[in-house]
Amino acid sequence: xxxxxxxxxxxxxxxxxxxxxxxxxxxxxxxxxxxxxxxxxxxxxxxxxxxxxxxxxxxxxxxxxxxxxxxxxxxxxxxxxxxxxxxxxxxxxxxxxxxxxxxxxxxxxxxxxxxxxxxxxxxxxxxxxxxxxxxxxxxxxxxxxxxxxxxxxxxxxxxxxxxxxxxxxxxxxxxxxxxxxxxxxxxxxxxxxxxxxxxxxxxxxxxxxxxxxxxxxxxxxxxxxxxxxxxxxxxxxxxxxxxxxxxxxxxxxxxxxxxxxxxxxxxxxxxxxxxxxxxxxxxxxxxxxxxxxxxxxxxxxxxxxxxxxxxxxxxxxxxxxxxxxxxxxxxxxxxxxxxxxxxxxxxxxxxxxxxxxxxxxxxxxxxxxxxxxxxxxxxxxxxxxxxxxxxxxxxxxxxxxxxxxxxxxxxxxxxxxxxxxxxxxxxxxxxxxxxxxxxxxxxxxxxxxxxxxxxxxxxxxxxxxxxxxxxxxxxxxxxxxxxxxxxxxxxxxxxxxxxxxxxxxxxxxxxxxxxxxxxxxxxxxxxxxxxxxxxxxxxxxxxxxxxxxxxxxxxxxxxxxxxxxxxxxxxxxxxxxxxxxxxxxxxxxxxxxxxxxxxxxxxxxxxxxxxxxxxxxxxxxxxxxxxxxxxxxxxxxxxxxxxxxxxxxxxxxxxxxxxxxxxxxxxxxxxxxxxxxxxxxxxxxxxxxxxxxxxxx
Numbered sequence: 001x002x003x004x005x006x007x008x009x010x011x012x013x014x015x016x017x018x019x020x021x022x023x024x025x026x027x028x029x030x031x032x033x034x035x036x037x038x039x040x041x042x043x044x045x046x047x048x049x050x051x052x053x054x055x056x057x058x059x060x061x062x063x064x065x066x067x068x069x070x071x072x073x074x075x076x077x078x079x080x081x082x083x084x085x086x087x088x089x090x091x092x093x094x095x096x097x098x099x100x101x102x103x104x105x106x107x108x109x110x111x112x113x114x115x116x117x118x119x120x121x122x123x124x125x126x127x128x129x130x131x132x133x134x135x136x137x138x139x140x141x142x143x144x145x146x147x148x149x150x151x152x153x154x155x156x157x158x159x160x161x162x163x164x165x166x167x168x169x170x171x172x173x174x175x176x177x178x179x180x181x182x183x184x185x186x187x188x189x190x191x192x193x194x195x196x197x198x199x200x201x202x203x204x205x206x207x208x209x210x211x212x213x214x215x216x217x218x219x220x221x222x223x224x225x226x227x228x229x230x231x232x233x234x235x236x237x238x239x240x241x242x243x244x245x246x247x248x249x250x251x252x253x254x255x256x257x258x259x260x261x262x263x264x265x266x267x268x269x270x271x272x273x274x275x276x277x278x279x280x281x282x283x284x285x286x287x288x289x290x291x292x293x294x295x296x297x298x299x300x301x302x303x304x305x306x307x308x309x310x311x312x313x314x315x316x317x318x319x320x321x322x323x324x325x326x327x328x329x330x331x332x333x334x335x336x337x338x339x340x341x342x343x344x345x346x347x348x349x350x351x352x353x354x355x356x357x358x359x360x361x362x363x364x365x366x367x368x369x370x371x372x373x374x375x376x377x378x379x380x381x382x383x384x385x386x387x388x389x390x391x392x393x394x395x396x397x398x399x400x401x402x403x404x405x406x407x408x409x410x411x412x413x414x415x416x417x418x419x420x421x422x423x424x425x426x427x428x429x430x431x432x433x434x435x436x437x438x439x440x441x442x443x444x445x446x447x448x449x450x451x452x453x454x455x456x457x458x459x460x461x462x463x464x465x466x467x468x469x470x471x472x473x474x475x476x477x478x479x480x481x482x483x484x485x486x487x488x489x490x491x492x493x494x495x496x497x498x499x500x501x502x503x504x505x506x507x508x509x510x511x512x513x514x515x516x517x518x519x520x521x522x523x524x525x526x527x528x529x530x531x532x533x534x535x536x537x538x539x540x541x542x543x544x545x546x547x548x549x550x551x552x553x554x555x556x557x558x559x560x561x562x563x564x565x566x567x568x569x570x571x572x573x574x575x576x577x578x579x580x581x582x583x584x585x586x587x588x589x590x591x592x593x594x595x596x597x598x599x600x601x602x603x604x605x606x607x608x609x610x611x612x613x614x615x616x617x618x619x620x621x622x623x624x625x626x627x628x629x630x631x632x633x634x635x636x637x638x639x640x641x642x643x644x645x646x647x648x649x650x651x652x653x654x655x656x657x658x659x660x661x662x663x664x665x666x667x668x669x670x671x672x673x674x675x676x677x678x679x680x681x682x683x684x685x686x687x688x689x690x691x692x693x694x695x696x697x
Contacts, residue, residue, distance in 0.1 A: 023130065028088065042096050167597070269332040306345070316338075384433055420436060441503045466485035488500045
């Protein structure tokens, strides 16, 4: 006969089910969550005795509905979302048909597994704290399952479950720090949902929408002094193609791809000197041997983007270090001097960079790059082309031409706004430059590049982030999606690629002090109430935000970012030459210490409890009168025992009751009097004298 589940344990299990499934509501389809809700309601009605368990045909319908829910979720056949959806549906369906302890244990084990799967989607410190509480609730339901029906008390189960989890934390810490971190034996595609960030296609207005997001793009720690905000241009993508009002990433010109791949590599992987950047070898030598200008060294913690491009300052290169290890071979420098990962960034990525701002890339421009960076669509934006060519004819040089365009932007009727008027796909540059004259960074950068190319000058638009918010608590830089920016690069003979930022002409405060400094009150009203731009006016809120952000950053550094390379560096620092024998010894020591803590906790619970001083005096008395035939019964209180010995001692009996049950603070005088009276009673029992002792006392 199947042993039934205690009611309180079942209630705890249902609470645990809701807690472990709730965080997945951000990733799963509403259809799947609806199935879970239906199963939860059904089990609750069974718990109350209103409904019966589902019959076989109804179970079949629930299974078919679950499969349909997965199909309607839109996930690919072998994605992580699909695998998690099936696991959660199995968890919910098993809860409906659960009758005995065996079924309950299976649901609990699935609950632990679902808690683990949430960390594949989010590794934040808040999620870790939430899932720790969820693990305590699941464990509490297991504790309740192993108690008698009448003894299942939720609070007691919670206390015991919390103690069990706390006892396991030391061992978990040892395993986390020292156990070899190896790749899994299986592979499930990581989440592929859309993420907020820079896109490989930019239409004027896209970055303006992105700038309203407070989501963190990446954090940066510099080894030396942090550069001025006006120098922080985080390159991510290069847009060289313009068509139908949109800019897209660079690509070789038609008919040139094979010859380009034969003559020069498009991406240089690892830390070797790229053949398209020969100046890098000299720069490294001067910095290390000749004491020349040191490169700017920093470390980036990039949030998941589901894209391959990375971010870095001017002329970034990956450093060869213990922390980087083999990871450096998975990062490359592209031909247009950007960083790129071999695989899409689907989890927090940590990499170190050296930037050489003094280098002049492409002093001599290859013909295929010149062709690509001067190409314009035919018969598009004729007014802009005519204006640019006329302005160039009046200029003395490329620099003078760029200066005149910047002056036109700065002194004209142009304005900087997050809500610019819409532009047509055809002749969009003309509409912006001559009609609306209101836009965001991509409007001005796109128009600047277009006019440069109209004059036959190689130019391109660069997308990334500009600036960042310094966290004074942790001394690191936080770059958010609202810092998304677009600027331009113009090729000038003898100088290579030179950065021009048209936004600096229309809104210089954006470059010097950040986005919120350049916006009107109307534009600021478009931000969420919980953004830094809106909360900065409240005293103390900025400091509180910085503190929480610093804690989150350290969590990312030492927990989420604790990969095999960081572990190898840490072990080498404390162990020297790392060998399997040393690792085994450290693990054994750690396990021994953890087990010692558990043993200490067990013996601590069995330690002698310090008794109440009144009770200690009475126990000494009761032990003393045992040899005279007066043995205290288990159901006798101290006062009843004294009354059985001599019922006339009412004042002593009353004093015992008062001191034991009605007084928290007992004075030394009261204890001395009690000790004296009990000693007199013991003497009278020994001598067989019971008369007049009370009066004498």
